[in-house]
Amino acid sequence: MHDIDCTIIGGGIVGCAVAAELSSRGLTTVLLEMEDGLGRGTTSRNSEVAHGGMYYPNGSLKARFCVEGRRLLKAFCERADVGYRECGKLIVATTPDEVPELERLLALGTANGVEDLLLIDGPALLRLEPDVKACAALHSPRTGIVDAEGAARAWAHVVADHGGQVMTAAKVTGLWPAAGVWKVEISAAGPGRHEGWTHTSRIVVNAAGLWADRVAALAGVDVDARGWNQHLVKGNYFSIASAHHGRINRLVYPVPPRHGTSLGVHLCLDLGGQMKIGPDVEHLATDPRDSGFDWRVDPARRDAFCDGARRFLPWLEPDDLVPGMSGLRPKLVATGFHDFVVQREDGDLAGLINLVGIESPGLTSAAALAREVARLVEEMDAA
Ligand SMILES: Cc1cc2nc3c(=O)[nH]c(=O)nc-3n(C[C@H](O)[C@H](O)[C@H](O)COP(=O)(O)OP(=O)(O)OC[C@H]3O[C@@H](n4cnc5c(N)ncnc54)[C@H](O)[C@@H]3O)c2cc1C
Structure with missing residues:
Protein backbone atom coordinates (compact mmCIF):
# COMPACT_ATOMS: atom_id res chain seq x y z
CA MET A 1 0.00 0.00 0.00
CA GLU A 48 -21.71 7.41 27.68
CA VAL A 49 -22.70 10.91 28.69
CA ALA A 50 -22.70 13.68 26.10
CA HIS A 51 -21.52 16.32 28.56
CA GLY A 52 -22.69 19.92 28.70
CA GLY A 53 -19.25 21.48 29.34
CA MET A 54 -19.65 23.34 32.65
CA TYR A 55 -16.72 21.80 34.52
CA TYR A 56 -13.73 22.86 32.45
CA PRO A 57 -11.72 26.09 32.72
CA ASN A 58 -12.92 28.78 30.34
CA GLY A 59 -10.72 28.88 27.25
CA SER A 60 -9.45 25.30 27.68
CA LEU A 61 -9.63 22.82 24.82
CA LYS A 62 -11.83 20.62 27.00
CA ALA A 63 -14.39 23.43 27.41
CA ARG A 64 -14.32 24.38 23.72
CA PHE A 65 -14.39 20.88 22.27
CA CYS A 66 -16.96 19.59 24.74
CA VAL A 67 -19.49 22.34 23.96
CA GLU A 68 -18.92 22.15 20.19
CA GLY A 69 -18.52 18.35 20.21
CA ARG A 70 -21.84 17.69 21.93
CA ARG A 71 -23.75 19.69 19.33
CA LEU A 72 -21.92 17.91 16.51
CA LEU A 73 -22.35 14.48 18.14
CA LYS A 74 -26.09 14.98 18.62
CA ALA A 75 -26.55 16.15 15.03
CA PHE A 76 -24.47 13.24 13.70
CA CYS A 77 -26.39 10.66 15.76
CA GLU A 78 -29.69 12.03 14.50
CA ARG A 79 -28.46 11.87 10.88
CA ALA A 80 -26.87 8.44 11.18
CA ASP A 81 -29.63 6.90 13.30
CA VAL A 82 -27.35 6.24 16.28
CA GLY A 83 -28.92 6.04 19.75
CA TYR A 84 -28.89 9.43 21.50
CA ARG A 85 -31.25 10.82 24.13
CA GLU A 86 -31.21 14.31 25.58
CA CYS A 87 -32.23 13.12 29.05
CA GLY A 88 -30.75 16.06 30.98
CA LYS A 89 -28.58 16.11 34.05
CA LEU A 90 -28.76 17.39 37.63
CA ILE A 91 -25.73 18.33 39.70
CA VAL A 92 -27.06 18.26 43.24
CA ALA A 93 -26.10 20.08 46.44
CA THR A 94 -26.88 17.78 49.34
CA THR A 95 -26.11 20.46 51.95
CA PRO A 96 -26.49 24.28 51.79
CA ASP A 97 -22.71 24.76 51.89
CA GLU A 98 -22.48 23.05 48.47
CA VAL A 99 -24.77 25.60 46.79
CA PRO A 100 -21.96 28.12 46.06
CA GLU A 101 -20.26 25.36 44.04
CA LEU A 102 -23.41 25.07 41.90
CA GLU A 103 -23.36 28.84 41.42
CA ARG A 104 -19.71 28.65 40.36
CA LEU A 105 -20.54 25.88 37.82
CA LEU A 106 -23.50 27.89 36.51
CA ALA A 107 -21.23 30.90 35.88
CA LEU A 108 -18.48 28.77 34.37
CA GLY A 109 -20.87 26.79 32.17
CA THR A 110 -22.54 29.98 30.94
CA ALA A 111 -19.13 31.48 30.13
CA ASN A 112 -18.24 28.25 28.28
CA GLY A 113 -21.38 28.51 26.13
CA VAL A 114 -23.46 25.71 27.71
CA GLU A 115 -27.12 26.29 26.87
CA ASP A 116 -30.15 26.47 29.15
CA LEU A 117 -28.44 25.91 32.52
CA LEU A 118 -30.74 26.62 35.44
CA LEU A 119 -30.24 26.64 39.19
CA ILE A 120 -33.29 25.11 40.90
CA ASP A 121 -34.26 24.86 44.58
CA GLY A 122 -35.26 21.77 46.57
CA PRO A 123 -39.04 21.86 45.81
CA ALA A 124 -38.40 22.35 42.07
CA LEU A 125 -35.98 19.42 42.13
CA LEU A 126 -38.57 17.29 43.90
CA ARG A 127 -41.06 18.02 41.11
CA LEU A 128 -38.50 16.90 38.49
CA GLU A 129 -37.14 13.89 40.35
CA PRO A 130 -39.17 12.87 43.43
CA ASP A 131 -36.65 10.13 44.30
CA VAL A 132 -33.61 12.43 44.49
CA LYS A 133 -32.92 14.12 47.82
CA ALA A 134 -31.01 17.42 47.72
CA CYS A 135 -31.49 21.05 48.70
CA ALA A 136 -30.71 22.53 45.26
CA ALA A 137 -29.49 21.47 41.83
CA LEU A 138 -27.96 22.78 38.64
CA HIS A 139 -30.14 21.51 35.79
CA SER A 140 -28.52 20.95 32.40
CA PRO A 141 -31.36 19.91 30.09
CA ARG A 142 -29.07 19.59 27.04
CA THR A 143 -26.84 16.88 28.56
CA GLY A 144 -27.52 13.54 26.89
CA ILE A 145 -26.61 9.88 26.64
CA VAL A 146 -25.26 8.20 23.54
CA ASP A 147 -24.48 4.81 22.06
CA ALA A 148 -20.73 5.48 21.87
CA ASN A 229 3.35 9.70 30.12
CA GLN A 230 -0.24 8.65 30.67
CA HIS A 231 -1.15 7.36 34.14
CA LEU A 232 -4.02 4.94 33.83
CA VAL A 233 -6.53 5.53 36.61
CA LYS A 234 -9.30 2.97 36.97
CA GLY A 235 -12.96 3.87 37.36
CA ASN A 236 -15.36 1.19 38.65
CA TYR A 237 -19.14 0.98 38.29
CA PHE A 238 -21.88 -0.89 40.16
CA SER A 239 -25.17 -1.75 38.46
CA ILE A 240 -28.41 -0.95 40.26
CA ALA A 241 -31.02 -3.71 40.61
CA SER A 242 -33.56 -3.66 37.79
CA ALA A 243 -36.43 -3.26 40.29
CA HIS A 244 -35.41 0.43 40.53
CA HIS A 245 -35.12 1.11 36.80
CA GLY A 246 -37.36 3.93 35.64
CA ARG A 247 -37.37 5.58 39.08
CA ILE A 248 -35.10 8.37 37.90
CA ASN A 249 -35.14 9.98 34.48
CA ARG A 250 -32.09 12.24 34.51
CA LEU A 251 -28.39 11.76 35.18
CA VAL A 252 -27.62 12.77 38.76
CA TYR A 253 -24.15 13.98 39.82
CA PRO A 254 -22.83 15.24 43.15
CA VAL A 255 -20.84 18.48 43.23
CA PRO A 256 -17.42 17.53 41.82
CA PRO A 257 -14.86 16.35 44.38
CA ARG A 258 -11.96 18.71 45.09
CA HIS A 259 -9.27 16.25 43.88
CA GLY A 260 -10.35 17.03 40.30
CA THR A 261 -9.63 13.48 39.10
CA SER A 262 -13.27 12.71 38.33
CA LEU A 263 -16.72 14.29 38.34
CA GLY A 264 -17.70 12.17 41.34
CA VAL A 265 -19.63 8.92 41.59
CA HIS A 266 -22.88 9.63 39.79
CA LEU A 267 -26.07 7.96 38.69
CA CYS A 268 -25.86 6.98 35.03
CA LEU A 269 -28.65 5.89 32.77
CA ASP A 270 -28.18 4.02 29.54
CA LEU A 271 -30.36 4.06 26.45
CA GLY A 272 -32.03 0.83 27.58
CA GLY A 273 -33.08 2.44 30.88
CA GLN A 274 -30.58 0.52 33.04
CA MET A 275 -29.10 2.44 35.98
CA LYS A 276 -25.59 2.26 37.38
CA ILE A 277 -23.42 4.32 39.70
CA GLY A 278 -19.78 5.19 39.20
CA PRO A 279 -17.05 5.72 38.31
CA ASP A 280 -14.86 5.97 41.41
CA VAL A 281 -11.11 6.68 41.35
CA GLU A 282 -8.77 3.72 41.83
CA HIS A 283 -5.04 4.43 41.51
CA LEU A 284 -3.30 1.24 40.38
CA ALA A 285 -0.01 -0.03 41.81
CA THR A 286 1.29 -1.09 38.38
CA ASP A 287 0.68 0.02 34.80
CA PRO A 288 -1.86 -2.48 33.38
CA ARG A 289 -0.27 -2.12 29.94
CA ASP A 290 2.73 -3.95 31.42
CA SER A 291 1.12 -6.09 34.10
CA GLY A 292 -2.12 -7.04 32.30
CA PHE A 293 -5.61 -5.52 32.27
CA ASP A 294 -7.95 -6.60 35.04
CA TRP A 295 -11.36 -5.10 34.37
CA ARG A 296 -13.03 -6.83 37.33
CA VAL A 297 -14.71 -4.66 39.94
CA ASP A 298 -13.85 -5.53 43.52
CA PRO A 299 -17.17 -6.33 45.33
CA ALA A 300 -15.60 -4.97 48.55
CA ARG A 301 -16.08 -1.45 47.13
CA ARG A 302 -19.85 -1.82 47.28
CA ASP A 303 -20.46 -0.22 50.69
CA ALA A 304 -18.39 2.86 49.86
CA PHE A 305 -20.39 3.26 46.62
CA CYS A 306 -23.67 2.83 48.46
CA ASP A 307 -22.74 5.33 51.20
CA GLY A 308 -21.68 7.92 48.61
CA ALA A 309 -24.81 7.57 46.47
CA ARG A 310 -27.18 7.49 49.47
CA ARG A 311 -26.38 11.15 50.07
CA PHE A 312 -28.76 11.89 47.19
CA LEU A 313 -30.47 8.51 46.62
CA PRO A 314 -31.51 7.71 50.23
CA TRP A 315 -33.54 4.65 49.19
CA LEU A 316 -30.50 2.78 47.85
CA GLU A 317 -29.50 -0.36 49.80
CA PRO A 318 -26.19 -2.25 49.49
CA ASP A 319 -28.06 -5.29 48.17
CA ASP A 320 -29.31 -3.20 45.24
CA LEU A 321 -25.75 -3.01 43.90
CA VAL A 322 -23.80 -5.58 41.90
CA PRO A 323 -20.28 -5.12 40.49
CA GLY A 324 -20.50 -3.77 36.94
CA MET A 325 -17.87 -2.73 34.42
CA SER A 326 -14.75 -0.61 34.72
CA GLY A 327 -12.72 1.71 32.52
CA LEU A 328 -9.32 3.41 32.52
CA ARG A 329 -8.62 7.13 32.22
CA PRO A 330 -5.40 8.13 30.40
CA LYS A 331 -4.39 10.94 32.75
CA LEU A 332 -1.43 13.26 32.25
CA VAL A 333 -1.42 14.28 35.91
CA ALA A 334 -2.34 11.99 38.80
CA THR A 335 -4.66 14.60 40.35
CA GLY A 336 -6.03 17.96 39.24
CA PHE A 337 -6.79 19.39 35.79
C1 LIG B 1 -14.69 5.54 33.56
C2 LIG B 1 -14.77 6.52 32.43
C3 LIG B 1 -15.93 7.28 32.23
C4 LIG B 1 -16.00 8.19 31.19
N1 LIG B 1 -17.17 8.86 30.95
C5 LIG B 1 -17.24 9.71 29.91
C6 LIG B 1 -18.47 10.38 29.61
O1 LIG B 1 -19.49 10.12 30.23
N2 LIG B 1 -18.47 11.28 28.60
C7 LIG B 1 -17.36 11.57 27.88
O2 LIG B 1 -17.40 12.45 27.02
N3 LIG B 1 -16.20 10.92 28.10
C8 LIG B 1 -16.13 9.98 29.07
N4 LIG B 1 -14.99 9.30 29.30
C9 LIG B 1 -13.87 9.51 28.40
C10 LIG B 1 -14.09 8.82 27.06
O3 LIG B 1 -14.56 7.51 27.25
C11 LIG B 1 -12.77 8.81 26.28
O4 LIG B 1 -12.23 10.11 26.26
C12 LIG B 1 -12.97 8.34 24.85
O5 LIG B 1 -13.66 7.12 24.80
C13 LIG B 1 -11.60 8.20 24.22
O6 LIG B 1 -11.76 7.65 22.94
P1 LIG B 1 -10.49 7.30 22.11
O7 LIG B 1 -10.95 6.97 20.74
O8 LIG B 1 -9.46 8.37 22.27
O9 LIG B 1 -9.84 6.04 22.88
P2 LIG B 1 -10.19 4.49 22.76
O10 LIG B 1 -11.64 4.25 22.77
O11 LIG B 1 -9.39 3.81 23.84
O12 LIG B 1 -9.62 4.09 21.35
C14 LIG B 1 -8.24 4.01 21.07
C15 LIG B 1 -8.06 2.79 20.20
O13 LIG B 1 -6.71 2.74 19.75
C16 LIG B 1 -6.39 1.38 19.57
N5 LIG B 1 -4.94 1.26 19.50
C17 LIG B 1 -4.03 1.54 20.48
N6 LIG B 1 -2.79 1.32 20.04
C18 LIG B 1 -2.88 0.90 18.74
C19 LIG B 1 -1.92 0.51 17.76
N7 LIG B 1 -0.61 0.49 18.02
N8 LIG B 1 -2.37 0.12 16.53
C20 LIG B 1 -3.71 0.12 16.25
N9 LIG B 1 -4.66 0.48 17.17
C21 LIG B 1 -4.24 0.86 18.39
C22 LIG B 1 -7.01 0.73 20.81
O14 LIG B 1 -7.21 -0.65 20.63
C23 LIG B 1 -8.32 1.49 20.95
O15 LIG B 1 -9.41 0.84 20.35
C24 LIG B 1 -14.89 8.36 30.33
C25 LIG B 1 -13.74 7.57 30.50
C26 LIG B 1 -13.68 6.66 31.54
C27 LIG B 1 -12.46 5.80 31.70
Missing part, protein backbone atom coordinates in the same frame (compact mmCIF):
# COMPACT_ATOMS: atom_id res chain seq x y z
CA HIS A 2 1.56 3.33 -1.01
CA ASP A 3 0.96 7.03 -1.08
CA ILE A 4 -1.90 7.37 1.34
CA ASP A 5 -2.75 10.87 2.56
CA CYS A 6 -3.77 9.98 6.13
CA THR A 7 -3.27 7.03 8.44
CA ILE A 8 -5.26 7.15 11.66
CA ILE A 9 -4.07 4.91 14.48
CA GLY A 10 -6.89 3.83 16.79
CA GLY A 11 -10.47 2.86 16.02
CA GLY A 12 -12.06 4.34 19.13
CA ILE A 13 -14.64 7.09 18.85
CA VAL A 14 -11.95 9.75 18.36
CA GLY A 15 -10.02 7.92 15.63
CA CYS A 16 -13.26 7.05 13.82
CA ALA A 17 -14.47 10.68 13.95
CA VAL A 18 -11.07 11.92 12.73
CA ALA A 19 -11.01 9.40 9.86
CA ALA A 20 -14.56 10.38 8.85
CA GLU A 21 -13.67 14.08 8.87
CA LEU A 22 -10.47 13.66 6.83
CA SER A 23 -11.92 11.22 4.30
CA SER A 24 -14.95 13.44 3.72
CA ARG A 25 -12.52 16.24 2.78
CA GLY A 26 -11.26 14.13 -0.13
CA LEU A 27 -8.10 12.77 1.54
CA THR A 28 -7.26 9.10 1.04
CA THR A 29 -7.60 7.61 4.50
CA VAL A 30 -6.78 4.37 6.32
CA LEU A 31 -8.03 3.72 9.84
CA LEU A 32 -6.10 1.05 11.77
CA GLU A 33 -7.45 -0.63 14.89
CA MET A 34 -5.52 -3.38 16.69
CA GLU A 35 -8.57 -5.02 18.29
CA ASP A 36 -10.86 -7.15 16.16
CA GLY A 37 -13.65 -4.57 16.34
CA LEU A 38 -14.09 -0.80 16.57
CA GLY A 39 -14.75 1.04 19.82
CA ARG A 40 -13.62 -1.80 22.08
CA GLY A 41 -11.26 0.39 24.16
CA THR A 42 -12.29 3.22 26.48
CA THR A 43 -15.08 4.04 24.01
CA SER A 44 -17.05 1.09 25.39
CA ARG A 45 -16.02 1.53 29.05
CA ASN A 46 -17.43 4.86 30.20
CA SER A 47 -20.64 6.62 31.29
CA GLU A 149 -19.73 2.29 20.07
CA GLY A 150 -22.58 2.84 17.63
CA ALA A 151 -21.33 6.35 16.89
CA ALA A 152 -17.79 5.03 16.31
CA ARG A 153 -19.09 2.41 13.88
CA ALA A 154 -21.29 4.96 12.09
CA TRP A 155 -18.28 7.26 11.59
CA ALA A 156 -16.36 4.27 10.19
CA HIS A 157 -19.18 3.84 7.64
CA VAL A 158 -18.63 7.45 6.58
CA VAL A 159 -14.94 6.58 5.97
CA ALA A 160 -15.92 3.61 3.80
CA ASP A 161 -18.53 5.71 1.96
CA HIS A 162 -15.74 8.11 0.96
CA GLY A 163 -13.53 5.29 -0.30
CA GLY A 164 -11.36 5.05 2.83
CA GLN A 165 -10.24 1.80 4.40
CA VAL A 166 -11.11 0.62 7.89
CA MET A 167 -8.94 -2.24 9.11
CA THR A 168 -9.40 -4.06 12.40
CA ALA A 169 -6.97 -6.56 13.96
CA ALA A 170 -4.31 -4.30 12.44
CA LYS A 171 -1.74 -3.09 14.95
CA VAL A 172 0.79 -0.36 14.21
CA THR A 173 4.16 -1.66 15.37
CA GLY A 174 6.56 0.83 13.78
CA LEU A 175 6.58 4.46 12.58
CA TRP A 176 9.49 6.12 10.79
CA PRO A 177 9.77 9.50 9.10
CA ALA A 178 11.27 8.93 5.63
CA ALA A 179 11.80 11.70 3.10
CA GLY A 180 8.64 13.71 3.69
CA VAL A 181 6.33 10.77 4.39
CA TRP A 182 5.82 8.34 7.24
CA LYS A 183 6.59 4.67 6.90
CA VAL A 184 3.95 2.77 8.87
CA GLU A 185 4.55 -0.84 9.89
CA ILE A 186 1.47 -2.93 10.63
CA SER A 187 1.08 -6.41 11.99
CA ALA A 188 -2.29 -7.94 11.29
CA ALA A 189 -3.69 -10.91 13.14
CA GLY A 190 -7.19 -12.33 12.95
CA PRO A 191 -9.10 -15.51 12.28
CA GLY A 192 -7.06 -17.37 9.65
CA ARG A 193 -4.80 -14.35 9.12
CA HIS A 194 -1.29 -13.52 10.24
CA GLU A 195 0.51 -11.03 8.12
CA GLY A 196 2.38 -7.76 8.19
CA TRP A 197 3.09 -4.95 5.79
CA THR A 198 4.31 -1.37 5.64
CA HIS A 199 2.82 1.53 3.77
CA THR A 200 3.74 5.18 3.41
CA SER A 201 1.49 8.00 4.51
CA ARG A 202 1.85 11.76 4.29
CA ILE A 203 0.01 12.33 7.57
CA VAL A 204 -0.26 10.07 10.61
CA VAL A 205 -2.79 10.79 13.37
CA ASN A 206 -2.15 9.13 16.71
CA ALA A 207 -5.57 8.53 18.29
CA ALA A 208 -4.48 5.45 20.24
CA GLY A 209 -6.28 6.30 23.51
CA LEU A 210 -4.67 4.45 26.42
CA TRP A 211 -1.66 3.72 24.21
CA ALA A 212 -1.22 7.21 22.75
CA ASP A 213 1.96 7.99 24.71
CA ARG A 214 3.51 4.70 23.61
CA VAL A 215 2.57 5.26 19.98
CA ALA A 216 4.06 8.78 20.19
CA ALA A 217 7.27 7.22 21.59
CA LEU A 218 7.24 4.70 18.72
CA ALA A 219 7.32 7.65 16.33
CA GLY A 220 10.32 9.16 18.12
CA VAL A 221 8.65 11.66 20.45
CA ASP A 222 10.46 12.12 23.78
CA VAL A 223 7.35 11.60 25.90
CA ASP A 224 9.23 12.01 29.20
CA ALA A 225 10.47 15.46 28.19
CA ARG A 226 6.95 16.47 27.08
CA GLY A 227 5.29 15.16 30.26
CA TRP A 228 3.13 12.90 28.08
CA HIS A 338 -4.82 18.81 32.62
CA ASP A 339 -6.07 19.83 29.20
CA PHE A 340 -6.26 17.59 26.10
CA VAL A 341 -3.06 17.54 24.06
CA VAL A 342 -3.67 17.98 20.32
CA GLN A 343 -0.33 18.63 18.71
CA ARG A 344 0.96 18.93 15.17
CA GLU A 345 4.62 18.02 15.02
CA ASP A 346 7.20 19.78 12.88
CA GLY A 347 10.88 19.34 11.99
CA ASP A 348 11.88 15.68 11.70
CA LEU A 349 8.44 14.57 12.89
CA ALA A 350 6.42 16.76 10.49
CA GLY A 351 3.25 15.06 9.31
CA LEU A 352 2.48 13.52 12.71
CA ILE A 353 -0.46 14.72 14.83
CA ASN A 354 -0.67 13.44 18.39
CA LEU A 355 -3.81 13.27 20.52
CA VAL A 356 -2.70 12.50 24.07
CA GLY A 357 -4.53 12.53 27.42
CA ILE A 358 -7.94 12.17 25.77
CA GLU A 359 -9.85 11.42 28.96
CA SER A 360 -13.37 12.70 29.74
CA PRO A 361 -14.96 14.57 27.97
CA GLY A 362 -13.21 12.84 25.04
CA LEU A 363 -16.29 10.97 23.90
CA THR A 364 -18.40 14.14 23.83
CA SER A 365 -15.58 16.03 22.13
CA ALA A 366 -14.77 13.48 19.39
CA ALA A 367 -16.28 15.39 16.46
CA ALA A 368 -14.73 18.68 17.56
CA LEU A 369 -11.35 16.99 18.02
CA ALA A 370 -11.76 15.67 14.47
CA ARG A 371 -12.38 19.19 13.14
CA GLU A 372 -9.32 20.42 14.98
CA VAL A 373 -7.19 17.68 13.39
CA ALA A 374 -8.56 18.66 9.97
CA ARG A 375 -7.63 22.29 10.69
CA LEU A 376 -4.08 21.21 11.61
CA VAL A 377 -3.84 19.21 8.38
CA GLU A 378 -4.91 22.28 6.38
CA GLU A 379 -2.34 24.36 8.27
CA MET A 380 0.31 21.77 7.41
CA ASP A 381 -0.63 21.77 3.75
CA ALA A 382 -0.55 25.58 3.65
CA ALA A 383 2.91 25.77 5.28
